[in-house]
Amino acid sequence: MAVATTTKTGARPSWAGRRPSAPPWVGTVPFFAYLAVFLLWPTGIVIVDAVKNPNGAWAFSNLSELGNPLVRGYFIGSFKLCLLSSLTGAVLGAILAYAVASGDPDGVIRRLYVAVSGVLAQTGGVTLAFAFLVTIGPVGLLFHASWYFDFPWGITLIYTYFQIPLMVLVFMPAIDGLKIQWREASENLGASSWQYWRHVGGPLLLPAFLGATLLLFANALSAFATIQAWENQIAYIVPQQISTAMSSEVGLSNVNVADLLALGMVVMVAIVMTGYALLLRRAARWLR
Amino acid sequence: MAAVTSVGEAPLAPSAKRPPGMQAGRRRRLNIFRYVVFTIFGLFFLLPLLAVARFSLEAPTKLGTWSVTAWRQIASYQGTGIPPLLSSIEITLELAVITCAVMLILLVPTMIWVQLRVQWLARTIEFLCLLPLTIPAIVLVVGLGEIYVKIQRISLSALMLFWVYVILALPYAYRALAAGLTAIDVTTLSEAARSLGASWFTVIVRVIAPNMRAAILNAVVLTTSLVLGEFTIAYLLLYTNLQVELYSISRNTPNASVLFSTTLAALVFTFLLLLIVSYAGRRRRGRG
Numbered sequence: 405m406a407v408a409t410t411t412k413t414g415a416r417p418s419w420a421g422r423r424p425s426a427p428p429w430v431g432t433v434p435f436f437a438y439l440a441v442f443l444l445w446p447t448g449i450v451i452v453d454a455v456k457n458p459n460g461a462w463a464f465s466n467l468s469e470l471g472n473p474l475v476r477g478y479f480i481g482s483f484k485l486c487l488l489s490s491l492t493g494a495v496l497g498a499i500l501a502y503a504v505a506s507g508d509p510d511g512v513i514r515r516l517y518v519a520v521s522g523v524l525a526q527t528g529g530v531t532l533a534f535a536f537l538v539t540i541g542p543v544g545l546l547f548h549a550s551w552y553f554d555f556p557w558g559i560t561l562i563y564t565y566f567q568i569p570l571m572v573l574v575f576m577p578a579i580d581g582l583k584i585q586w587r588e589a590s591e592n593l594g595a596s597s598w599q600y601w602r603h604v605g606g607p608l609l610l611p612a613f614l615g616a617t618l619l620l621f622a623n624a625l626s627a628f629a630t631i632q633a634w635e636n637q638i639a640y641i642v643p644q645q646i647s648t649a650m651s652s653e654v655g656l657s658n659v660n661v662a663d664l665l666a667l668g669m670v671v672m673v674a675i676v677m678t679g680y681a682l683l684l685r686r687a688a689r690w691l692r
Numbered sequence: 693m694a695a696v697t698s699v700g701e702a703p704l705a706p707s708a709k710r711p712p713g714m715q716a717g718r719r720r721r722l723n724i725f726r727y728v729v730f731t732i733f734g735l736f737f738l739l740p741l742l743a744v745a746r747f748s749l750e751a752p753t754k755l756g757t758w759s760v761t762a763w764r765q766i767a768s769y770q771g772t773g774i775p776p777l778l779s780s781i782e783i784t785l786e787l788a789v790i791t792c793a794v795m796l797i798l799l800v801p802t803m804i805w806v807q808l809r810v811q812w813l814a815r816t817i818e819f820l821c822l823l824p825l826t827i828p829a830i831v832l833v834v835g836l837g838e839i840y841v842k843i844q845r846i847s848l849s850a851l852m853l854f855w856v857y858v859i860l861a862l863p864y865a866y867r868a869l870a871a872g873l874t875a876i877d878v879t880t881l882s883e884a885a886r887s888l889g890a891s892w893f894t895v896i897v898r899v900i901a902p903n904m905r906a907a908i909l910n911a912v913v914l915t916t917s918l919v920l921g922e923f924t925i926a927y928l929l930l931y932t933n934l935q936v937e938l939y940s941i942s943r944n945t946p947n948a949s950v951l952f953s954t955t956l957a958a959l960v961f962t963f964l965l966l967l968i969v970s971y972a973g974r975r976r977r978g979r980g
Contacts (some may be wrong), residue, residue: 406799428809435718436800439820441858446835447827453835496733503729506722513730523963530939530956531922535740538747543947545743565740592841597718612743626828629923633939650834650928653746666831677826 430658450670453663470668479668482625482641485556489563490620496564496619497571498613504572505579518576522571532634536562536679555640567620574619576688578612615683622676625669642669741959748952762949766957769950771941778952780937783850787933788919791857792912797866798858800908803869804896807878821866824859831923832856840929850931860916860925865911872907876900876942913969917962934958 419518457463469475504517539563540549552558590600628643639645642665649661693724714946733933751759769777799821822831836856838961841863857876878900923935938955 428805431803431805432813435798436820438798439859441839442836442855443820443823443827443832446832446839449832449835449838451957478727500729500733503726505725519967523848523883523959523966526917526921526962526966529923529933530942531921531958532740533940533954534938534951535744538947538952541742545746546739565737568736576729622825626830627925628828628937629921632923632927633942636943643828646834647828649927650837651857656852662834666834669831670827671826673826 406492448664451668453660454667462525466664468505469659470663475631478639478645485559485641485657486621486624488556488560489567489624490617492560493567493571493620494613494617495565497568498575500568501572501575501579505576517572524569525566530631530633531561532565532630553635559634562630562634563624567624570623571616571622574616575612579608580606596671611683611687615680615687618676618683622673625673729896744956748956750949762953765950767955772946774937775932777937780932781936783933784920786859787851787854788916790851790854790917791861791913794854794857795861795915796908798866798888799869800901801896804900807873808882817965818822821862825863829860832926833928850933852932853926856925857916857919857922861915864914866920868910868914869907870903872904910969912967916965920958920962
């Protein structure tokens, strides 16, 4: 950024003396205006309506409805599904990432797996539920898993299909950051493979691993399309119940149910993402 | 939420070659482990796709037969009570184009401008662009209801979804563009252009933007794949895009083979797009 100082003095003469120009921040107004209308305003509506009655009066007591056993059930469902799918995805994804990263860095296998992971991490949506339905569902090509429609097992398996690739993408840089010299040093000192992972590699990767797990957790938390296509009759998790609440007015009276649930989700994601950011900073200390 | 690492950047090769640091025996064991892992994960990722392919090649009436009817039906399928499949494919592709265009017009000039003239806003812009990661689509849509009521007074077209799709695409597009922007010397380029008499418009559109072609392509592809897979917002605002259409077809006629041909076609399309970016990214690094 040493050049930055020359910009100010160097560029000025070319427009000095012309009509007085607006301050430079004016150029960012369209961007901020757009985000204000389509991101900040809707979020504000959610937060405000969560503590209002449907008739518009303030009612902060609505927040206590988050403790309602019915509402709590959806949050517990969400938590179960996210925890299971993020842990499974993280462990399996880390194994796959290690297998890929320990090969030739320019090899075909690595290029293929990274490219395919990029695609599969983006799958999800209703199409993923179709794919599993014809693989292990009632008409499954492979076999018919009797637990396919059991919550959370069937849907967890479907979620791992996009969680594993996401883990590969976010965890691979951490594995690449392990320096070969650390391995050599521990081998020269007579450490076994297990001792290396227990005392050197494992502790170094742990913050990155936990951070990635939290990212997977948040990823699963906001997913809605797949589970809706998997089972649309019963609501197990918060997004499904938001959907039900939006399309019908049944449920808790004099509470904006959808807004309240949405607020609960924002809080949950915010906690998870803060943890992610903190762990990422911790992980960056060694792995660069 | 998926694929936080932008795809073009992912396969960065680690600087240190891994193999030489390890003893031969350990290396052999590692290789066995790697190929076992590759086979198992390969099957896990491939089998659902193969099942979809098999079901897309099934004659609509008889099970266990082969036919390409389902692939022909993509152009002609018409479910009862829902728009024709082809029209929702068209809408989705148009949405992808509009969303990409608006995203680029909104983001590219703003990011370049901030880098050049209003650096004190850089952190704010980054925060706002990454904010949609913590506000899931299912939350955003709750607040958007009110805003879309106003939009629907002007136009009822499903194309109006682009307003919020730009917001959903922001985090991915921002990361891709930011990577491209840091890779070039924006200050020097703009000083050179300005001292030759170029206007700020020329600097941004004709000098800097062409220098970040790969990043722009990356942002466009990530945005496109997001729009092609979007379900939550369209479904809850009662619009019909490709994913909602597939969902409705599956509710009417479970296992309609056209579902699987369309699913596979969409997946292959996204895969090709992402492969193009992966290739473009490699070429850029090859030059550097």
